[in-house]
Amino acid sequence: MAPKDAKFDSSDEPLILDSIHKWLERDVAPYAMELEHSDTYPTDMVEQMKEMGLFGATISSDWGGLGLSASTYAKVVTMVSEVWMSLTGIFNSHLMMATAVEKFGTKDQKQRFLPRFATGELRGGTGLTEPDAGTDLQGISTKAVKDGTEYVINGTKTWITNSIEGTCFALLVKTDSNAEPARKGMSMFIVQKGPGFKISKRLEKLGYKGIDSGEMIFEDFRVSADDLVGGEEGQGFYQAVGGLELGRINVAARSVGIAKRSLDEAVRYSQERKTFGKPICQHQAIQLKLAEMATRYEASRLLVEQAAQAYDEGRRCDLEAGMAKYHASEAAVENSLEAMRIHGGYGYSKEFVVERLYRDAPLMVIGEGTNEMQKIIIAKQLIDRNKI
Numbered sequence: 001m002a003p004k005d006a007k008f009d010s011s012d013e014p015l016i017l018d019s020i021h022k023w024l025e026r027d028v029a030p031y032a033m034e035l036e037h038s039d040t041y042p043t044d045m046v047e048q049m050k051e052m053g054l055f056g057a058t059i060s061s062d063w064g065g066l067g068l069s070a071s072t073y074a075k076v077v078t079m080v081s082e083v084w085m086s087l088t089g090i091f092n093s094h095l096m097m098a099t100a101v102e103k104f105g106t107k108d109q110k111q112r113f114l115p116r117f118a119t120g121e122l123r124g125g126t127g128l129t130e131p132d133a134g135t136d137l138q139g140i141s142t143k144a145v146k147d148g149t150e151y152v153i154n155g156t157k158t159w160i161t162n163s164i165e166g167t168c169f170a171l172l173v174k175t176d177s178n179a180e181p182a183r184k185g186m187s188m189f190i191v192q193k194g195p196g197f198k199i200s201k202r203l204e205k206l207g208y209k210g211i212d213s214g215e216m217i218f219e220d221f222r223v224s225a226d227d228l229v230g231g232e233e234g235q236g237f238y239q240a241v242g243g244l245e246l247g248r249i250n251v252a253a254r255s256v257g258i259a260k261r262s263l264d265e266a267v268r269y270s271q272e273r274k275t276f277g278k279p280i281c282q283h284q285a286i287q288l289k290l291a292e293m294a295t296r297y298e299a300s301r302l303l304v305e306q307a308a309q310a311y312d313e314g315r316r317c318d319l320e321a322g323m324a325k326y327h328a329s330e331a332a333v334e335n336s337l338e339a340m341r342i343h344g345g346y347g348y349s350k351e352f353v354v355e356r357l358y359r360d361a362p363l364m365v366i367g368e369g370t371n372e373m374q375k376i377i378i379a380k381q382l383i384d385r386n387k388i
């Protein structure tokens, strides 16, 4: 990887991608299947990710991160996802928290948190979702009430990635439950585990194994007012949605990884497996599937590239990120199912990776805004940008 004190330059990209590729081949691919099936947290890999600087991948080099562009970061995410998608959640959710601090935090917050986020010494994620509010974030009920120089937090967050293994989270709360509209009464805090902050359960999932998803309970949990992101109440909703464009590009990049691996597995297997005296890739019905899979993958990859480029250039990219996320995640679901069909009965076996891809893909249509919401965002932007 690039030295951490140097500013990222796009000419560094091949070196970075090459070191990720070598790490994946050597330290991840041989162990991913076993860890996934036993739902074991990949502790050694997390240590390796720390050493490679992945926990600071998008954090500026001013704060000790690698300062990767969104375009390069998306390629890294895709490569990791091709081998084991779960790993991307360990650093991605963490980097969403870091992005909130880097974009919206006070100077003091940046100094206190970003260098420790970049090394992975402090790791965690984002706590937005609650048992009764996911898509409709303005419907959350976790409250923070000011008490002197502190806030007292009460409420429950669910589905939080890294909540068991991590210690630090960007937490969305209400500081004014009567505000109209509700988003004006929302704030974000950086909270670290301590008295009053407990994990009530580890959630069991269809896929995305190895990585921890949990429910966090806050009971009279105290946090310093210094940890209110940006130092001003009422900004939390905007801070949460302000990171969503990058979040969507990331989920789209993960999806591209699943779509690509599904294609690769199908292309290989269809040449090995013979029926009626010839490899199944010579049957036209299989060829049609392969052609559709390859086209879906390429189109998704290009949409991600376009959205990441717009993000890097500082252009508004909610339409582009929404399209990338929507198309790539549907491609991941369709390609993983087609790969399974091409594998016949073996596709249903735990000995083949397509079974895992099929279980991992559906999360992509839910995370960082469901695809129903992506379509609404895309349509609204279309109208907005083409007013008559």
Ligand SMILES: Cc1cc2nc3c(=O)[nH]c(=O)nc-3n(C[C@H](O)[C@H](O)[C@H](O)COP(=O)(O)OP(=O)(O)OC[C@H]3O[C@@H](n4cnc5c(N)ncnc54)[C@H](O)[C@@H]3O)c2cc1C
Binding pocket: 093, 125, 126, 127, 128, 129, 132, 133, 134, 135, 136, 158, 159, 160, 161, 162, 205, 208, 213, 363, 366, 367, 368, 369, 370, 371, 372, 373
């Ligand atoms: C494995 C996993 C990891 C996660 N990690 C995190 C995390 O780290 N941090 C975090 O905060 N959250 C996390 N989440 C939560 C995730 O962000 C939410 O599940 C997601 O936002 C959807 O919210 P919901 O589940 O409450 O669904 P709901 O909001 O209840 O939606 C249910 C259905 O209704 C649809 N719908 C809702 N509103 C509309 C509308 N206006 N128009 C049309 N359709 C609509 C949705 O698209 C969906 O199909 C995670 C979830 C999973 C499964």
